[in-house]
Amino acid sequence: MAREDEFLQYVQSGGQVETDDWMPDEYRARLRKFIEMHGNSELMGVLPEREWILRAPTLQRKLALTAKVQDEVGHAQLIYRVVEDLGKPREQCLDDLISGKSKFHNVFHYPTKTWGDVGVIAWLVDAAAIISQKALLKCSYAPYARIMKKICWEESFHILHGRDVILTMMLGTDDQRELVQEALNRWWGPLMQFHGNPIAADEDPMYVWRIKSQGNDEARQQFLDGYVPQIWELGLTVPDPKLRKDEKTERWHYTEPDWDELMSVVTGHGPKTEDRLDLRRRARENSAWVRSVLLAA
């Protein structure tokens, strides 16, 4: 027990560990699960956007969107390598993802219905994700902290691309502006749930072990601070009548997100969960022969 206490003190004062260093079993288990979920999310996040790569309306958008999705695949590669070095092979991670045994973030369980969604996702969903990702830059597990540096750097163009898409539409036809507002209306709920339920930071094992350096509510407040002004300045409305910033406390008030919906979605009951896992399963089956040819000497 003393060794675990020492470890806790070490990470809480900013210490980091490498792959072969000693870690408490509980830390290793939680860490691996957390990182695996991140890898799953990058991989599943590809699918909603992929449909629009094929429908991009200009050559520039086509290139930018393909590059963005490519980055996400690249992030999945970086992340699963870290999980593998922690003892769980990539194939096993993919098995568990496809069978529904392991989870991925709520936002990737929802449909993308229009080009408006493409803009809103790149602008706001990626923004919410970057806030979470920045809180991982000082992760107590050093290999993960290191890849987060590359990931955060690459994400920076995604948000700009998203904002460019949105701004272009907001300066365009009435139909285009309507597409943006309509997409925002559908995505606001999942966005508010994205950073997770309001567990206090010091009760959140991820924070206690310094796997992440920020609690869920803090992340959400940071998101609202950064992006609600950007939304409002374009003349868009947020579908929450209670949303306002309290001048005194400097904190945002909002309608409590639907935590039941979040729980239901991440446990595999989202509107597109089954379809997307099915696509992954079929793609994987169809290319199994390729992997076995390549692994043969």
Place this chain on the structure above:
Amino acid sequence: MSEQGRAELLLEIADDELILGWRDSEWTGIAPFLEEDVAFSSIAQNEIGHARALYELAARDLGTTADELAFDRKPDEYRCSRLVELRLPGWEHTIARHYLYEEADAARLEQLKASDDPELAGLAEKIDREEAYHRMHAQMWFDRLQAEPRFVAALDELRPLVDLRDGHGEELTELWEQMTEVRRSQPAGTKW
């Protein structure tokens, strides 16, 4: 070469690169494994990039824009070969096409590099420098798959289509409808 003649030549190559790049981009996110997914997506992006540069040159000759050439023609106006417009959901077919296309394209680029037209020759050199990597990639895969019966069969199946430009099948129309869906939803000239 007249401006019209040059534009027609450019459109043929540009359409090949555009449609092939569009097809290749279908693998982004679902390629056989993650490292190859990233690699193949770069190839697809390069192809679209080549198409764009070629359209831009043609657009000047024709008094239009690259995007209009890429998206606003009707399916039967495209000059791409039968090879590139096929939807090929099997990796063996995709790599077979990749290999065959790169081989044919190398010969085509050599001719263009020798052109009297400095703009054409210059662009062909730039494109060829990127295509050298594509050829390396295709060869790498060919060497690994050449003993696989399904790959050999795919090569045989696709070889006759390499430079076949006798018209288009249903597949190009379907692809075109997908490609232009968003663009057609608003009046011509709408910015995206």
Place this chain on the structure above:
Amino acid sequence: MIYEVFRQERKGQAFQHAGSIEAPDERFAEWYAREQYGRRGESTALWVVPREAVHEIDDFVDELNRNYHRVDGYPLKEKLKEARERAGTSRAPAGDR
């Protein structure tokens, strides 16, 4: 096979470990490393090395205090103070220079 990738960001800088990739052989590893660590022109050069070729050493022994080849093995403050006093050149406040 796992390959470790080291990247040089700018000419003249040291190569730093950037990450690892899985590839069937060297040719594939080079292609994948180039894309994963260089598609944005963020590196001027890469080293791609099979993981087994990298040997980590993280244990070092210094049981008998080998400070003779480190700067902290040479505390000169006291001796310098005495030497200045002897030469009549000491000035307040004393400090070692």
